[in-house]
Amino acid sequence: MMFYKFAYPLPMVAFFAIIISQAGAYDPLDPNGNITIKWDVMSWTPDGYVAVVTMTNFQMYRHIMSPGWTLGWVWAKKEVIWSMVGAQATEQGDCSKFKGNVPHCCKKNPTVVDLLPGVPYNQQIANCCKGGVVSSWGQDSSTAVSSFQVSVGRAGTSNKTVNLPLNFTLLGPGLGYTCSGAKKVPSTVFLTPDGRRKTQALMTWNVTCTYNQILASRYPSCCVSMSSFYNSTITPCPSCSCGCQNNNNCISGDAEIESVVGKNRTRSRNSNAMIRCTNHMCPIRVHWHVKLNYKEYWRVKMTVTNFNYAMNYTQWTLVAQHPNLDNITQVFSFDYKPLLPYKYTNDTGMFYGLKFFNDVLKEAGADGNVQSELILRKDMSTFTFKQGWAFPRKIYFNGDECAMPGPEEYPYLPNSANSKLISVSTMASFLLLVFANLLGMI
Numbered sequence: 001m002m003f004y005k006f007a008y009p010l011p012m013v014a015f016f017a018i019i020i021s022q023a024g025a026y027d028p029l030d031p032n033g034n035i036t037i038k039w040d041v042m043s044w045t046p047d048g049y050v051a052v053v054t055m056t057n058f059q060m061y062r063h064i065m066s067p068g069w070t071l072g073w074v075w076a077k078k079e080v081i082w083s084m085v086g087a088q089a090t091e092q093g094d095c096s097k098f099k100g101n102v103p104h105c106c107k108k109n110p111t112v113v114d115l116l117p118g119v120p121y122n123q124q125i126a127n128c129c130k131g132g133v134v135s136s137w138g139q140d141s142s143t144a145v146s147s148f149q150v151s152v153g154r155a156g157t158s159n160k161t162v163n164l165p166l167n168f169t170l171l172g173p174g175l176g177y178t179c180s181g182a183k184k185v186p187s188t189v190f191l192t193p194d195g196r197r198k199t200q201a202l203m204t205w206n207v208t209c210t211y212n213q214i215l216a217s218r219y220p221s222c223c224v225s226m227s228s229f230y231n232s233t234i235t236p237c238p239s240c241s242c243g244c245q246n247n248n249n250c251i252s253g254d255a256e257i258e259s260v261v262g263k264n265r266t267r268s269r270n271s272n273a274m275i276r277c278t279n280h281m282c283p284i285r286v287h288w289h290v291k292l293n294y295k296e297y298w299r300v301k302m303t304v305t306n307f308n309y310a311m312n313y314t315q316w317t318l319v320a321q322h323p324n325l326d327n328i329t330q331v332f333s334f335d336y337k338p339l340l341p342y343k344y345t346n347d348t349g350m351f352y353g354l355k356f357f358n359d360v361l362k363e364a365g366a367d368g369n370v371q372s373e374l375i376l377r378k379d380m381s382t383f384t385f386k387q388g389w390a391f392p393r394k395i396y397f398n399g400d401e402c403a404m405p406g407p408e409e410y411p412y413l414p415n416s417a418n419s420k421l422i423s424v425s426t427m428a429s430f431l432l433l434v435f436a437n438l439l440g441m442i
Contacts, residue, residue, distance in 0.1 A: 027211070029060075029319065029339060029396070031341050032341075033058055033060055033137075034059065035177065035208070035210075036058060036207070036209075037053065037054070037055050037207040037208075037209065038054045038056070038207075039052075039165075040054070040187075041203040043202070044158070045151065045153070047155070048079070049151075049202075050149065050151045053087075053148055055146045055147070056144060057135065057137055059137060059138075060136060060138035060350065061339070061396065063139060063317065063399070064173060065133060065314050065398070066131060066132070066133055067131065067173050068113065068131045068134075068173055069132040069170060070113050071111070071169070073167060074108060077155070078154050079154050081104045081150055081152060082103050083104050084105075084148060084149065086114070086115060086124055086128030087113060087115060089107070090112070091105070091111065093105055093110075112148070112150075114128065114131060114132035114148070115129040115131075116131050117130060132146070132173070136399075139317060139350070162203065164205050168181075168182070168207045172211075175215055175217075176212055176216030176217075178210055178212060181207070182207050183205060183207075187201045187202065188200060188204050211399065213400050213401060217400075220242055220401065220402055221242060222282055222397040223284075223285055224286050224287070224288060224395045225287045225288075225405070226405060226410060226411055227288075227289045227290070228289065229290060229292060230290070230293075230411070231413070237279070237280035238280065238406070241402075241403035242283070242403070250275050250276060251276055276307040282403070283306065284304065284306060284397050284398075285307065286395050287302070288300065289301040290385070291373065297375050297376060297377055299376075301373045301374075302371065303369055303371045304318060304370050306361050309364045310363065312363055316359070316370075317398055319348065319396035319399075320392045320394070321347055322391075322393060323382065323389075324377075324383070325338070327377040327378075328349065331372060331373075332374075333354065333371060336351055337352075353370060392404075
């Protein structure tokens with residue numbers, strides 16, 4: 001009887017682990033988001049082939065920021081990398097068996113990174129040399145691509161003898177991505193610049209990598225706080241939203257900031273030790289403030305604050321889910337793009353900084369925040385301030401879902417008597433705003 005009782009625990013644990021992993025990799029706000037790595041064999045060589053590897057980020061709001069991507073794989077046999085253009089292997093490995101011509105990399109499991117901007121032109125190809133930074137598809141599809149060329153030796157020299165690489169890994173720049181095996185697909189077709197001739201790769205295979213926030217970190221990397229004009233209470237981020245395991249290493253005061261960070265703001269390898277001490281211990285906080293109520297519109301202010309003294313967030317993205325985003329009228333200081341993962345639902349939008357203005361969220365300090373205000377048109381059949389309706393359902397920063405307060409902690413709407421007073425004060429604020437604009441016109 002004891003045998004039957006404990007016969008299946010381990011298989012069941014493995015099964016549920018796989019289910020949880022797959023569920024975490026699926027993003028309901030970006031169901032088709034992935035990074036596709038395509039290998040196009042462009043020519044055969046006496047002992048192998050030359051391939052162009054193209055990495056395309058099809059994720060709508062998750063980009064790869066500095067220090068950039070790192071791609072790895074395992075060769076199926078005894079292949080070597082003779083040379084690379086637009087990227088480099090981080091280690092050469094043991095090439096002592098070669099005399100004369102020494103390969104660029106002899107490792108069984110090479111690790112490749114993008115080249116930095118400004119390298120000589122003879123080391124560049126199209127879409128390379130950006131330090132591994134890749135935009136999200138929704139933010140800028142033209143910069144959501146990264147490429148390099150690799151010359152492979154001691155490999156097959158035909159479609160039938162080439163062995164596809166195995167066990168692909170991708171860091172973007174940290175953990176979180178899981179990659180499929182390489183799969184042969186129809187050869188890529190290229191159009192000549194004049195548009196009059198088509199050519200195609202000799203052979204093509206694809207690898208698909210998907211992101212799982214659970215694999216990236218045990219804890220969220222951001223949190224959400226809330227406030228409103230109709231309630232003086234500020235709802236803070238949940239305590240220990242991002243885990244309090246580092247609260248003994250955080251930075252608490254100005255004197256400590258100066259001693260730890262230093263005047264030159266040199267970067268620490270362990271950025272977790274450079275976070276300001278807070279109740280939530282998150283590097284990023286998003287604050288949603290219901291600011292004003294007009295007759296046909298209402299206004300929200302969003303503030304993103306960086307508590308990390310060791311990191312600037314380049315090309316940051318913020319995603320909000322709220323039912324009234326289907327009727328957004330104006331966005332100040334941010335770019336905005338609606339996300340439409342499902343045909344009949346328009347309740348999700350992506351916000352990101354204006355280029356050369358606020359597309360970099362600077363390190364913690366006086367300048368470590370970005371702000372925007374939204375004006376939304378009311379749908380009188382659904383609009384209400386009751387039961388926390390005016391607050392977002394979900395918030396994502398840089399593709400990671402942020403920790404939200406519990407619904408019972410949202411700023412509540414006062415009783416009806418106070419609501420009337422609030423309506424009067426809101427109208428007064430609106431009239432003052434109009435009056436100020438008129439003065440400005442005069």
